[in-house]
Amino acid sequence: MASDIRTSELKTPVDVAEYLFRRLHEVGIRGVHGVPGDYNLVALDYIPKAGLNWVGNVNELNAGYAADGYARIKGISAVVTTFGVGELSLLNAIAGGYSEFVPIVHIVGTPSTLSQKDGMLLHHTLGNGNFEVFSEMSKNISCAMAKLNDPHEAAMLIDNAIRECWVQSRPVYITLPTDMVQKKVEGERLKTPIDLSHPPNQAEKEDYVVDVVLKYLHAAKNPIILVDACAQRHRVLDEVHELIEKSGLPTFVAPMGKGAVNESLSNYGGVYAGDGSNEGVRERVESSDLILSIGAIKSDFNTAGFTYRIGQLSTIDFHSNYVRVKYSEYPGVRMQGVLKKIVGKMGKLNVQPGPKTSNEIAHEHKKISTSDAVTHDWLWPRVGQWLQPNDIVITETGTANFGIWETKFPEGVSALSQVLWGSIGYSVGACQGAALAAKEMGNRRTILFVGDGSFELTAQEVSTMIRQNLKPIIFLINNEGYTIERYIHGMNAGYNDISQWKFTDLIPTFGGTRENSKTYQVKNKQEAEDLFTDETFAKAEKLQFVELYMPKEDAPKALKLTAEASAKNNAKQ
Numbered sequence: 001m002a003s004d005i006r007t008s009e010l011k012t013p014v015d016v017a018e019y020l021f022r023r024l025h026e027v028g029i030r031g032v033h034g035v036p037g038d039y040n041l042v043a044l045d046y047i048p049k050a051g052l053n054w055v056g057n058v059n060e061l062n063a064g065y066a067a068d069g070y071a072r073i074k075g076i077s078a079v080v081t082t083f084g085v086g087e088l089s090l091l092n093a094i095a096g097g098y099s100e101f102v103p104i105v106h107i108v109g110t111p112s113t114l115s116q117k118d119g120m121l122l123h124h125t126l127g128n129g130n131f132e133v134f135s136e137m138s139k140n141i142s143c144a145m146a147k148l149n150d151p152h153e154a155a156m157l158i159d160n161a162i163r164e165c166w167v168q169s170r171p172v173y174i175t176l177p178t179d180m181v182q183k184k185v186e187g188e189r190l191k192t193p194i195d196l197s198h199p200p201n202q203a204e205k206e207d208y209v210v211d212v213v214l215k216y217l218h219a220a221k222n223p224i225i226l227v228d229a230c231a232q233r234h235r236v237l238d239e240v241h242e243l244i245e246k247s248g249l250p251t252f253v254a255p256m257g258k259g260a261v262n263e264s265l266s267n268y269g270g271v272y273a274g275d276g277s278n279e280g281v282r283e284r285v286e287s288s289d290l291i292l293s294i295g296a297i298k299s300d301f302n303t304a305g306f307t308y309r310i311g312q313l314s315t316i317d318f319h320s321n322y323v324r325v326k327y328s329e330y331p332g333v334r335m336q337g338v339l340k341k342i343v344g345k346m347g348k349l350n351v352q353p354g355p356k357t358s359n360e361i362a363h364e365h366k367k368i369s370t371s372d373a374v375t376h377d378w379l380w381p382r383v384g385q386w387l388q389p390n391d392i393v394i395t396e397t398g399t400a401n402f403g404i405w406e407t408k409f410p411e412g413v414s415a416l417s418q419v420l421w422g423s424i425g426y427s428v429g430a431c432q433g434a435a436l437a438a439k440e441m442g443n444r445r446t447i448l449f450v451g452d453g454s455f456e457l458t459a460q461e462v463s464t465m466i467r468q469n470l471k472p473i474i475f476l477i478n479n480e481g482y483t484i485e486r487y488i489h490g491m492n493a494g495y496n497d498i499s500q501w502k503f504t505d506l507i508p509t510f511g512g513t514r515e516n517s518k519t520y521q522v523k524n525k526q527e528a529e530d531l532f533t534d535e536t537f538a539k540a541e542k543l544q545f546v547e548l549y550m551p552k553e554d555a556p557k558a559l560k561l562t563a564e565a566s567a568k569n570n571a572k573q
Helices: 016-026 060-074 085-099 113-118 133-139 151-168 187-191 203-219 229-233 237-247 281-286 335-345 376-386 399-406 426-441 452-458 461-467 483-488 503-509 525-532 535-539 557-570
Strands: 013-015 031-034 077-082 104-110 145-147 172-177 184-186 224-227 251-253 268-271 291-294 315-318 322-325 328-331 392-395 414-416 446-451 473-478 517-522 543-549
Touching: 013 016, 013 187, 016 151, 016 172, 016 184, 016 187, 031 060, 031 426, 060 077, 060 085, 060 104, 060 414, 060 426, 060 452, 060 461, 077 085, 085 104, 085 133, 085 426, 104 133, 104 151, 133 145, 133 172, 145 151, 151 172, 151 184, 184 187, 203 315, 203 322, 203 328, 203 335, 224 237, 224 281, 229 237, 237 335, 251 281, 268 281, 315 335, 376 399, 376 525, 392 399, 392 426, 399 446, 399 483, 399 557, 414 426, 426 446, 426 452, 426 461, 446 452, 452 473, 461 503, 461 543, 483 557, 503 517, 503 543, 517 525
Parallel strands: 031 077, 077 104, 104 172, 145 172, 224 251, 224 291, 251 268, 291 315, 392 414, 392 446, 446 473, 473 543, 517 543
Antiparallel strands: 013 184, 315 322, 322 328
């Protein structure tokens, strides 16, 4: 049983739950996602007291996806579940956050420490007296664990967990037993913010690595920069942009790095994904004699089925905890400090121009009429023409994830996708979280592209968007099922079909009214063009849901290539 700290020993007694939620407020969180349950109810009473907003999601999985989307915009997020049944429903989303380096604070309300000690036969347990089994399940998808079983160490454990969540950019797991919620801890600690800074690199080692990098960079005849997701996750975009702008080197992004680079820069060259690259990109990247690769995640879908053709002898890799120069690795050297010094010392470099990107629609796809279906070749460049600076764009695993590679973004656009973990339905919850973060930060437009099959997994989170008065623009691509899986295997198989919902009827069902929402059905290019030129639609003053019909077997080129490679890999004996 937890022992009390004598209140008389504390200068400023604060309840454990209040301390926890005030720390979350301190690091920038304002909306807390989750689902109430009897083991977390008393703790939830502290959320408004700490200046936080309880979001309240439809289920825990959606809450996790929403927390993921919120964290990608705000920098960190929090989600609260109840012991056993609640936390297990969340784990898929937390695993995605761990896989893709997303900082989520997962707080679990648990039975009292006395109940756990006595092994009581409680609801939400396996009936065997083991209260550790669920935390063990979370252990391998959390970068830190904090079990608040003792008020003497609770504040320290909270601070450490939040720090590790931020620094490692991965989920952490905190248990809050019912009898610990109102236990007292030292509130004086709150006067000192949690130190979220990284320890600096060892100066001599960092300087050596910088000199090695510069030696090869100055010798290179046609170097390029390739930016990927971990540049975003580990918060080095300021250093990356300074390098891009001051060097003038041709710069490309991997699919997971989409949105990391200002695509309006003159030296931005497009998306590199091996055979799935934008036009002219693969040849330019693969002919380079030196590639500055920043934050790479070389997964199958991020490389269009492992079709990268970049040799390690022509690559310098920059990561959060090491730098690799060709085949020499320097562990413990963070990229942030190294990139800063490279920018300061690099001087003039050999710069060979790269390809130029645009949202120009190919001539053969330009025709617009009521008889022309909306195709991927037409849609994604047209989306690029319609987007505005600072938009947030979320794309679902499937056609949208691959199609967005063909969209050139205006300055300041943030792109959210789950290319590595790839849990279908993720984007709907992520849209809710991102839209909430956007509202807190000044109402940036939030735009979702999701397939009909994926939408059916998590559709009910639209009701949370309506309840929270969020105003995303949702494009539902109605192409009769799981297109990406059709291209991997079973083009006409029944298991890749779905029920045909009356999608636009869901908005009023979920609480939408004429005042807070509007629905559209778009069945041809002319109707799509009319929508993209509608100024009221573009203002995004209410939730807008667009059912966009597309041909069943139409798909972006990159999806077809990646699906073919995935099928071959799956078939290997």
